[in-house]
Amino acid sequence: MKFLILHGPNLNLLGKREPAIYGSQTLEDIEFLLVQLSSQLGCELSFFQSNNEGSLIDAIQGAAQEYHGILINPAAYTHTSIAIRDALSAVGLPTVEVHLSNIHRRETFRHTSMVAPVAIGQICGFGSDSYMLGLRALFNYVKNL
Numbered sequence: 001m002k003f004l005i006l007h008g009p010n011l012n013l014l015g016k017r018e019p020a021i022y023g024s025q026t027l028e029d030i031e032f033l034l035v036q037l038s039s040q041l042g043c044e045l046s047f048f049q050s051n052n053e054g055s056l057i058d059a060i061q062g063a064a065q066e067y068h069g070i071l072i073n074p075a076a077y078t079h080t081s082i083a084i085r086d087a088l089s090a091v092g093l094p095t096v097e098v099h100l101s102n103i104h105r106r107e108t109f110r111h112t113s114m115v116a117p118v119a120i121g122q123i124c125g126f127g128s129d130s131y132m133l134g135l136r137a138l139f140n141y142v143k144n145l
């Protein structure tokens with residue numbers, strides 16, 4: 001099984017970016033933990049971060065042939081991007097949405113997710129554990145298809 005892990009805008013700044021909200025782990029730290037978990041589970045991962053909506057859409061479109069599912073933190077595009085939602089819907093791969101912070105206890109503009117209706121589920125508020133829980137959930141979902 002192969003999964004694509006997508007990180008949206010500004011997540012390349014993790015570790016330096018608003019640590020009170022997003023913690024002190026870098027994106028590399030999170031990816032390292034995900035790789036460790038993937039070898040426990042027995043699946044393969046590829047990672048892609050972009051600050052551009054179109055590049056994330058291209059990656060989603062390209063995933064159809066190669067991957068069994070997508071784990072995505074769309075970052076701020078969560079709240080705005082009908083185009084990312086449409087790409088996920090068009091490709092139809094099982095998708096789990098994750099966020100480091102609990103978007104529902106933050107500003108009201110973060111309470112809406114364009115992506116959630118096309119995802120299997122959403123996990124937020126647990127820092128890097130959101131990614132770990134998300135990968136486990138995606139793996140178990142795909143395994144039981």
Ligand code: DQA
Pocket residue numbers: 009010011073074075076077078098099100101102103110
């Ligand atoms: C985020 C939450 C979003 O609202 C925000 O725009 C981000 C990060 C999170 O992981 O908590 O960039 O997706």
